[in-house]
Amino acid sequence: MEQDITLNKEGQGLAFLKPLVAKFTPKFQKGDLVPWLKKSGITLLSILLFLGLWHMGSKALYNIEANYKIEKALTEQGQVAADAERDCIASGESSCQPNTLPSPTQVWASLQTLIADHKVINADKAAFNQKMAATNAKLVAKGKNAIVYTGRASFVDIVLTSIKTVFAGFLLALLIAVPIGVVIGLSPSLRSAFNWFIQIFKPVSPVVWYLLVFMIVKTLYIGDSSDNAFVISFISVGLCAMWATLVNTAMGVSSVDKDYINVAKVLKLGTFQKIFKVILPSSLPLIFTGLRITLSVAWMVLIAIELLAQSQGLGLFVWEEFQNGANDSNAKIIVAMFVIGIIGFLLDRIMLSVQNMVSFNKNEGV
């Protein structure tokens, strides 16, 4: 039987999509239905239970605060004021609503508001761009900068900014940590030379990293009025998150199976060949484990850093809503919380499938 040898990494390119595709095209067989129903039924039940508990909890908190308000009006201003307060709360008027943990319905309503808001802003932006199209064309023709829309950002824009920041930070972490990790992994003397550096800087808090980056970037951007919040936040995110990758890469590279090194020696591979064909592939699983941790740390510290850096992302959104104290602010914060959680989960899943794609069992060659 004649067969072609595929020397490229065949079947790897999009292989990680296979489980995803399989997930969305379920092949049902007889007898699959009951376990499937059971599994998804339990999941559904747990979601309902969560929503129910949440609803009851928020209701209880609402009542506590409402009662306190009425009680306070009664003791301070008398019966008439107390009745007015009670009617006001019952009528749902926004000025006297208790400001506490929002219920699931309020959160859902806030999500709708945010989406509607996004549509409004988008329409606004489109109108602005249309209006300015002729002017901008003239400006560009003259060699000047076009006038861009500078209205407030919609929730979707905010989420996109956050994702952009996290990816920029992740990329930075990857570009710094993987090469350094490989170098330190290869040389024991460099490893001991760098060890103090890693041990000292690894536990530094995100806030301090932000301040450090701020000091440096502020000076570099001196005299430049452009907004450097994005630059500061992504660099801080990258620096905070890169340590897991750095340590894992160094460990993966330094613990390559001796058999593989012997193979490389016997085949007389050159230094670069040895690194790229033997050492890196064999440490890829550990490198990707590190990258996965890096991505989740990056997403986690992002919120705090955006808040500090005043970068138009989810972190700042949450903080501003809290400071704002409007009636639906709390609900918007909870919306942001869920969005943060879901995006974090998706990022982790993506990294997990990439990690599974590159990993192999250590004993497979033996």
Next chain:
Amino acid sequence: MAYLELNNVYKSYGEGDNRTDVLSNINLSIEEGEFVAIVGFTGSGKTTLVNLINGLLKPTSGEVLFKGEPVVDTSHERGVIFQNYSLLPWLTVGQNVYMAVKEAFPKEKKAFLMKRVKDYVGMVSLTPAINKRPKELSGGMRQRVAVARALAMNPEMIIMDEPLGALDALTRGNLQDEILNIWSQDKRTALLITNDVDEGIYMADRIIPLKPGPNATLGPEFKIDIERPRDKTAMNDNPNFKKTRNAIIEYLMDIGEARKSVSNEIYELPDIAPKSFVA
């Protein structure tokens, strides 16, 4: 001058108090085209000996000469089949062999290299598995890939470090025949390290026992006067085979005994009786 020569080779690991002498006073010479087997107990320093010959290790003192030149590094002239296959698990069978072929023939065109890969994978009858990864293969198949990888580099000498140690008896027999078949085609020099006396007698021209370490050294050699090609079943009745086999086993048993009797310290057990808590 012999093809491969080891003169007064000593090898020890560690320094000072931690120093362990693994091999001492190893003298060996192998002629071109010869098939030599070294038989020894596990842990007697066989792998160290192999690594000295293939250039992965340097002797503490003494010299290893290959074609009259001292061995300082690994070389494509000496192909190695490792004890534990050592295939790269992220590469397919074809890629594993291709990597070796590409290193051995850096100036050749890709078509030539591909053909060579296919030929050698075919030779160990793994063509259907050429695009599989090592984890999808059985132990015997993996070892055959290792054989193909070593031979595809066209080495002048093949060094085999217990290549069949981890295989079951049937697969072992088949692979022995396969290796012999390949060897007899172009009569490369071969050195086989094994712990199986029968395997050594079946395959080699000469058997040299390795006395167990520390300070392992080579014992007297045994010539195998059995016509090639050898037949495994017929060989069992061959008086020559029986005689050689018995001689080697007796020798190995003797050194095994000698090793045991070295430590004949008598331990005095303390005289203690269980205490009675009743009275």
